[in-house]
Amino acid sequence: MKKIREKHSLAMRWFHWINFPVLAVMIWSGMLIYWASDTYKIQIGNNLVFHFFPEGFYNYFHISRRLAEGMAFHFLLMWFFALNGFLYVLYTIISGEWRALVPERKSFKEAWLVLLHDLHIRKSTPPQGKYNAAQRIAYTAIIVMGFGSLVSGLAIYKPVQFYWVCWLCGGYHFARIIHFALTIGYCLFFLIHIVQVILAGWRNFQSVITGFETVKEDKIVNDLANNHEEAH
Structure with missing residues (x-):
């Protein structure tokens, strides 16, 4: 016999769906800023392996000469990103969701x-x-990455006013490297996450939208037993 049960709370779904477009626009606006000084590359000796990013990349996405626009979007949305992240962590602690x-x-x-x-x-x-081991690691890592982006971002944004944050990041230039590396990490996470969603199937994706899933009664009993073990 099948039953409908809640899988994701309304709060968790709001945090998820707010963060996705906010982070996506922040990555896009960050690229507009990075174009003004695209210095990072992978090089072995004198041989250039890859430059972040090839000229064709900028031309295709129409990134060139939009520094002011990128800064405006980036500095505005960082407050939404920080607030949403703070409320998400606070909710997981208060609700006990952190255990899963x-x-x-x-x-x-x-x-x-x-x-x-x-x-x-x-x-x-x-x-x-509720989440498998890989998801636990990935979702926890993304929280740590978000904190790292916020701290390194503040070091870049106000290196004089937040000089101590800049110092903790190893200086302005190293803070910029950290911020850039984390951005690449987000892009990889998005890619893997989307593949995982496709592999998990429509029912799993539907539960992230509606908050509910249809499961067999024996699975509910097993999950309740597992949750009881995790709580102790």
Whole structure:
């Protein structure tokens, strides 16, 4: 017998769907700012491997000569990004959602099993609660990355007023490298996250929109038992 149960609370869905467009526009506006001084590249000796980014990239996305526009969007949306992130972390602590999100000691081992299963190398399904081990690691990492972006962003934005933040980041130039590296990390996370959503299927995606999922009654009993074990 199948039943409908709540999987994602309204608050969690709001935080998720607010953060997605805010972060996407921040990445876009950050690229407009970076174009003014696109100094980063991968080089072995005197041989250039890759330059962030090729000229064709800027031309295709019409990024050139839009520094002021990029700064305006970036500095405005950073407050929404910071507030949404703060409320999200606060909610997970107060509601107890952190228990389902924070990686456990066994999560790193189980994450490998999740990867093998997604690659169709391992047939048996890895342990799955509300989130599997790989999701726990990824979602916790994105919170840490968000904090890193905020701190390094402040160091770049106001290096004199927040001189101590700039110092903690290793100086202005290193803070800029951290900020850029985290942006690349977000892009990789988006890519992997979208692939995972496709692999998980429409029902999983639907639950992130509606907050509910249809499950068998025996699965509900097993999940309640797992949640009871996690709480203790």
